[in-house]
Amino acid sequence: MDIGKLQITPLGGLGQFGMNITAFRYDGQMIIVDCGMMFPDEDLLGVDIAIPDLSYIEAHREELVGLVLTHAHEDHIGAVPFLLQTIDLPVYTTEFTLSLVEGKLQEFGLLDKVKTHTIRPREKFKLGPFEIEFIRVSHSLVDCVALAIHTPVGVIIHTGDFKVDETPVMGDAIDLKRLNEYGDQGVLALLSLVFYWLMIEAQGESLQRREREILEAVNEPGDE
Ligand SMILES: [Zn+2]
Numbered sequence: 337m338d339i340g341k342l343q344i345t346p347l348g349g350l351g352q353f354g355m356n357i358t359a360f361r362y363d364g365q366m367i368i369v370d371c372g373m374m375f376p377d378e379d380l381l382g383v384d385i386a387i388p389d390l391s392y393i394e395a396h397r398e399e400l401v402g403l404v405l406t407h408a409h410e411d412h413i414g415a416v417p418f419l420l421q422t423i424d425l426p427v428y429t430t431e432f433t434l435s436l437v438e439g440k441l442q443e444f445g446l447l448d449k450v451k452t453h454t455i456r457p458r459e460k461f462k463l464g465p466f467e468i469e470f471i472r473v474s475h476s477l478v479d480c481v482a483l484a485i486h487t488p489v490g491v492i493i494h495t496g497d498f499k500v501d502e503t504p505v506m507g508d509a510i511d512l513k514r515l516n517e518y519g520d521q522g523v524l525a526l527l528s529l530v531f532y533w534l535m536i537e538a539q540g541e542s543l544q545r546r547e548r549e550i551l552e553a554v555n556e557p558g559d560e
Contacts, residue, residue, distance in 0.1 A: 340465075342489050344527070348372065348388035354411040355388045358494070358527070359396075362487055365464035366399040368425070369483065369494055370406055373414025387415040390422070397423050401464040405429035406496030407480035408436040417444040426451040428461060430470065432479035457481055457511060471514045473498035478507040482515070490524025497529050 340363040348355030354374025360367050374386040393400070403425045405413055413433065417440045419425070427437060431454050441447040455461060457472040467486040474480070475497050485492040493515070502509045 339489060342487050342492075344492070344525070345392065347390075347392055348374075349411075349529075355386065355415070356412050356529075357388045357415070359393065360466065360485060360487070360492070361396070361399065362465045362489075364399055365401050365466075366393075366396055367401055367463050367466055367468075367485075368393060368403045368419070369485075370412040370496070371403060371415045371419050372409070372411040374411060385414065387418050390415075390419055393419065394422065400425050401466075403427050404463075404468060404483065405433050405437065406483065406494070407475060407477055408433040409477060409497065412496070413437055413440070417441055417446060420444075420446055420450050424449070426453060428453045428455050428463070428468070430455060430457075430479040430481055458514065469514075471518075472508050472511040474501040474504040474507055474510045475499060476506060480507060484518055487524070491518060491521070493518060493523050493526045493528075495526070495528045 343361040345359040345361070346357070347359060348357045349372065354372060356370045356372040358369045360369065371388070376383045376386050380386065400423065403416070403419070405416070405427065413436065416427070416437055420441065421444055427434070427450060429437065434452055434454055438447060438452070441450055453461070455470050457470045460467055460469045465488055469484040470481040471484060473482045473496060480496060480498070482496050482498060483494040485494060498510060500510055500512070
């Protein structure tokens with residue numbers, strides 16, 4: 337059997353905060369995972385937002401089969417309308433993430449032009465040579481997922497942003513059972529966003545307590 341080549345190309349987010357975007361390409365077909373923006377620091381004075389260089393994607397526009405989004409933080413979805421205003425691409429994500437993406441598409445006059453699909457955790461869908469399953473993860477936001485990307489050469493786990501938290505302040509608990517099952521079956525590669533996880537490891541309980549305190553403070557009714 338002729339086995340093709342899988343190419344994983346980070347177009348942003350690697351070694352930097354923000355602009356998370358990765359291309360997966362196999363046998364002349366390509367999916368994009370996340371498409372975020374970055375809020376520049378003082379080095380880029382006067383620049384409000386930065387978006388990834390999309391020229392690689394534009395050069396392969398005929399090969400694109402879908403855009404998959406892990407969660408609704410700006411560093412994962414902020415550049416979506418900039419991509420979709422030049423390239424016609426269906427979007428696959430969770431219900432909450434899609435609701436925020438639709439707001440952005442509306443702003444850019446793209447809402448009626450873009451095909452969108454709501455996917456639930458543990459649901460699988462096919463995009464070209466890839467079959468993708470959403471796996472629930474905990475994070476500082478609701479409706480966040482990791483991806484199990486089945487390719488003809490093996491399974492890739494893309495974690496998105498996550499923390500290992502079985503009693504999260506916000507959103508649902510991470511689906512460790514499903515991740516374990518993938519571990520038992522064998523995974524070709526793990527693409528993991530580790531910074532947040534390391535921060536939790538380093539600060540442990542205190543960080544979670546602070547998160548709860550902040551949320552309680554925000555939710556407390558103010559003086560009338
Ligand atoms: Zn995030």
